[in-house]
Amino acid sequence: MSEKLIKSKQRVKDFAEVFTPKHIVKDMCDLVPEEMWVNVETTFLEPACGTGNFLVEILERKFKLCKDWEDGLRALKSVYGVDIQQDNVEEAKGRLFDMYIKQYPKAPAISGLIAAQILERNIVCGDFIKDQMINKKRRRK
Numbered sequence: 001m002s003e004k005l006i007k008s009k010q011r012v013k014d015f016a017e018v019f020t021p022k023h024i025v026k027d028m029c030d031l032v033p034e035e036m037w038v039n040v041e042t043t044f045l046e047p048a049c050g051t052g053n054f055l056v057e058i059l060e061r062k063f064k065l066c067k068d069w070e071d072g073l074r075a076l077k078s079v080y081g082v083d084i085q086q087d088n089v090e091e092a093k094g095r096l097f098d099m100y101i102k103q104y105p106k107a108p109a110i111s112g113l114i115a116a117q118i119l120e121r122n123i124v125c126g127d128f129i130k131d132q133m134i135n136k137k138r139r140r141k
């Protein structure tokens with residue numbers, strides 16, 4: 001099945017929203033130095049995460065380092081995403097949550113609640129460019 005890379009022409013115009021195909025996401029992640037993939041807690045931030053294409057690939061790679069569901073939560077805790085459109089944020093959170101549940105089907109129910117809380121905090125709706133400018137100004141003061 002071919003991947004859907006745009007949601008609408010209007011969104012492309014308004015938000016430059018064109019999603020990255022899976023094979024390119026993989027190639028780009030392969031360019032990230034190897035030492036970034038050895039520790040489950042290494043932090044990744046996707047400042048324009050869309051529906052989470054890069055976050056999904058990063059989490060997939062991190063899960064390979066995890067021995068149990070608690071490690072899985074550590075992995076989840078280390079990925080951050082921002083997008084300016086709420087529906088993308090919800091989709092990204094949903095994809096990461098489903099991945100966690102699928103990876104650890106026998107984990108206690110509480111772990112699902114914790115996973116949801118982590119995602120609520122880490123994957124957020126915002127204007128990354130504007131927020132960066134505000135933070136820069138604050139740091140200068």
Ligand SMILES: C[S@@+](CC[C@H](N)C(=O)[O-])C[C@H]1O[C@@H](n2cnc3c(N)ncnc32)[C@H](O)[C@@H]1O
Binds near residue numbers: 015047054130
């Ligand atoms: C080219 S798409 C890439 C999405 C995703 N990274 C991927 O590769 O599939 C750009 C994304 O940036 C988001 N975006 C545009 N302006 C933004 C801003 N100022 N802050 C955060 N996200 C933004 C759009 O909503 C869109 O989802």
